[in-house]
Amino acid sequence: MFNSRNFFSGKRKYLFGLLFGSFICMICAAFSSEDSGDFDYDRREVLLRKIGHELLLQSGDSTSRVLPVKKIATNEYLIRFENEFTFKPDSLMNITHRLLDKVPFASSYVVNVLNCDDSSIAYGYALSENKKDNIVTCNGRKQPKACYMISIKFKPTSFSIVKNGYLLGSLTLLGFVGFIFFRSFKLKKAVPNSQHTDTLTLGSAMFDSNNKKLIVNGETIELTGTETRLLLIFALYPNQIIERSRIQKEIWEDEGVIVGRSLDMFISKLRKKLEFDPNINIVVVRGKGYKLEIGS
16 A cells, blocks of 8 residues: 555656646746737837827927826826817827827727816727727817826737736646645655555554554454554554644545544544553643553
């Protein structure tokens, strides 16, 4: 049984290395794509200022400033102006379309011209990569001179979806790798490499963990699965203190529930089944745990 466990433990280590390498590759791919995407995003923000600049020139203003572009959401920006101005919807749409049309990640967007006082929408339109989905209204009408802000909201891109997918997939993979590694480490800790046998000697008895029984002078004492796992921990570390918390984790954690009184109950059952040999006893080490004492 232990040899097969060590075999699977080795397999787990191999799988851990393979999955960890894949995880690193996925992270590198995600951030490599992110580097190229960030450049295009920065370029897009510069073009937003140019939109404001050309819009002022169209209105006859060549001296007032375009205020710093404000990012108000992940894909939404606000262009602000120093002074009041007037504009034609046709000119605004042509400027945005000409400047943003050839920029990656900016093929579909919604433009709203907001009044500074109450952020109400004075004018708006939507352009899409699929021209059939364009929404354009009120062309040919000159808007009155006033204080305006221009909100431009871009459609989330496939790049963002792919990047988020990479990161989500990587985190999921990392969690799975961590689980495999933990299981492999736990098994290695529970079964020392120096002991590779299914049968152990306990005083005058032979403990057959594979078949869940104690053999005393040719007679068999049957053990339950939990009793076998519990006695195996003690048998591997005779005359050594084993913490209560460690026993609980190794016996019950895999089942998802740890019940404190369960350990006391199984300790009591094991003591009764070990009564055949007065030199074997499971004792309580107050404040620390338990110890299987085996006398000579």
